[in-house]
Amino acid sequence: MRLAVFISGTGRSLQNLIECSKTTHKETFEIVCVASDNIFAPGLQYARTARIDNFVASEGLPERRDDLLLQFAFTHHVVDYICLAGYIKKLSIPPEHQYKVINIHPSLIPKFCGQGMYGSKVHQCVIKAKEQESGCTVHFCDNEYDHGPIILQKKLIIDPSWDYQNLATEVFKLEKEAYPEALTFLKTGEQ
Numbered sequence: 001m002r003l004a005v006f007i008s009g010t011g012r013s014l015q016n017l018i019e020c021s022k023t024t025h026k027e028t029f030e031i032v033c034v035a036s037d038n039i040f041a042p043g044l045q046y047a048r049t050a051r052i053d054n055f056v057a058s059e060g061l062p063e064r065r066d067d068l069l070l071q072f073a074f075t076h077h078v079v080d081y082i083c084l085a086g087y088i089k090k091l092s093i094p095p096e097h098q099y100k101v102i103n104i105h106p107s108l109i110p111k112f113c114g115q116g117m118y119g120s121k122v123h124q125c126v127i128k129a130k131e132q133e134s135g136c137t138v139h140f141c142d143n144e145y146d147h148g149p150i151i152l153q154k155k156l157i158i159d160p161s162w163d164y165q166n167l168a169t170e171v172f173k174l175e176k177e178a179y180p181e182a183l184t185f186l187k188t189g190e191q
């Protein structure tokens with residue numbers, strides 16, 4: 001499968017997907033392009049290092065920015081899917097690209113998600129709510145934040161001694177498995 005990855009920040013998920021595409025999952029997917037809404041996204045460095053075509057549609061461009069990003073991926077690079085990986089803006093997805101944009105979120109959707117719920121805030125809220133479990137969710141995107149049909153969830157039990165940083169570390173370990181597993185499922189129908 002040909003994939004685009006969209007990022008806004010550090011690109012840890014992008015780094016993981018690039019690594020998987022060259023090793024454990026090289027028969028399953030390749031990352032053909034990377035896009036960001038943030039010209040300063042440190043994660044763009046992973047795309048440059050791996051010589052993956054990259055594109056920035058940053059703040060300040062007029063309202064057609066989402067169209068530019070979608071065109072870059074679907075028209076220019078003919079990707080099968082766009083994977084959001086720490087992409088924090090809401091992407092406007094037209095009907096023809098329904099079920100073609102995927103996201104990973106660091107909680108068990110529908111809990112602890114939605115506008116503004118990203119990064120360490122998610123884990124802080126989970127700890128504050130004294131939840132017994134958390135995890136991550138890979139899902140198709142619709143036009144609401146962190147919303148759409150779920151492809152895969154992975155859960156963990158929260159150790160009562162953990163703070164939000166411990167939780168973030170453990171959830172990210174699950175995320176590193178969950179995204180490639182979800183992509184494998186989309187390709188083969190097998191988990």
Ligand code: GRF
Pocket residue numbers: 007008009010011012013014043084085086087104105106119136175
């Ligand atoms: C991950 O926690 C993911 O669930 C969320 O963004 C984080 C990855 O961002 N969507 P980054 O790769 O560190 O920029």
